[in-house]
Amino acid sequence: MLTLLKDEKLLLLAVIMACVAFPLEHWLLGNGQAMALVGGFVLIAAIVCASMRVAHHAEVLAEKVGDPYGTMILTLSAVLVEVVILAIMMSNEASPTLVRDTIYSAVMLDINGILGLAALMGGIKHGEQSYNDDSARTYSVMILTAMGVSMVVPEFIPESDWKIYSAFTIGAMLLLYTLFLRMQVGPHSYFFSYSYPEKKGRKREPEGASGSVKWSVTILGLGVIVIGALAEVMSKALDLGLEGTGAPPVVTAILVAAISAAPEILTALRAALANRMQSVVNVALGASLSTVILTVPVMEAMALYTGQPFQMAMTPVQTVMVVMTLVVCAINLNDGETNAIEGMTHFVLFATFIMLSLLGL
DSSP states (O other), X not given: OHHHHHHTHHXXXXXXXXXXXXXXXXXXXXXXXXXXXXXXXXXXHHHHHHHHHHHHHHHHHHHHHOTTHHXXXXXXXXXXXXXXHHHHHHHHSOOTTHHHHHHHHHHIIIIIIIIHHHHHHHHHHHSSEEOOHHHHHHHHHHHHHHHIXXXXXXXXXXXXXXXXXXXXXXXXXXXXXXHHHHHHHSTTGGGGOOOOOOOSSSOOOOTTTTSOHHHHXXXXXXXXHHHHHHHHHHHXXXXXXXXXXXXXXXXXXXXXXXXXHHHHXXXXXXXXXXXXXXXXXXXXXXXXXXXXXXXXXXXXXXXXXXXXXXXXXXXXXHHHHXXXXXXXXXXXXXXXXXXXXXXXXXXXXXXXXXXXXXXXX
C-alpha cells in the first residue's frame, strides 16, 4: 500500500488540493484579485500533477492493449475533461464564443503544438520516423469535414433556423463518430496501427507496464475526475484574477484546451523520443477529431435544452489558421514519414496561433 501511495504521490497531492480548494473557494474568491490569480496558478500546478499520472497510466494501457485502443482511451478521457469543464463554465457564465474558441484552441494545440513539437524533437533524435499514412489521411479528412460542418457553415445559417441546423449538426457528428469508432476498433483497425521492426537487445518496457490494467483504468478515471474538480475552482479564480488586466478572452479557452491536452502532450513527446510516431499521430489527430465530433454535439444539445445558441462560426482569422493547419498537415503526413522540418512547420503555425491570440484575434 505504501508503495502504491509513493508511486501515486502526484495524484495524491492533486486530490488533497481538490479537497482543500472546494471548502476554501469562497475565501479564495473573496480575498482580492491578486489572491485569486495566485490561487488559480496553484490549482493549475495541481492539475499538471494529476495529468502526469493520467499520462503515465494511459501509456501503460497503450502498451498492454496496443494501438489504437490505448491512445483512444487517452483521447476520450481528455475530451471528457473538456466537455465537463465547458459545461460547468457555460452554466456559470454565459459566453457565446467559449465553446468555439476552446475547440479551435484544442485543434491548434493538438495538431500544431503536440504533433509539431513531437515531430521536431523526434526528428532531431531519430531523423525520419515512420507511421501508417492511412491513419493520417483518415484523420485529416474527417477533421476537415467535422469542422467545416460545425464551425464554418453556421456562419451562413439564418438565426431563425439555428435550432434546425443545430439538431442536424448533432446527428452528423454522431454519425461521423460512429463510423470512425467502428473503423478504429473493428476490421479496419489496421488503419491506425503500425508494425515496428523488433530492435535487438532488451526490449524497453515503460515504467509500471507490469501493473494491473484495472488499476491503471481506475487511476486514469480518478485523475480525470480530480482534474475536472480542480478546473472548476481554477476557472473561477482565474476569471477573477484576470478581470480588468486586458487579457484577451480567448486566454480562458486556451487554458481549457491545455488542461484537457496535458496528458496527451506528455504521452506524445515520450512516444516521439521512443521513435513511435504512430502513437503521436493517433494522439494528436485523434484528440483533434474527438474534440470536434464529441464536444460539438454535447454542447449543441445543451444549447437546444437551454434555448441559448452558441456562436459556433469561426472568425475569418480562425478559419484561415484552420485551413492552413489542415493543408500543411495533409502535405506533411502524406508519405508515411515525419522529420524535423515538418515538425517545425507545424510548430511555427502554433506560435502564430499564440501570437494572434495575444493580439486578441
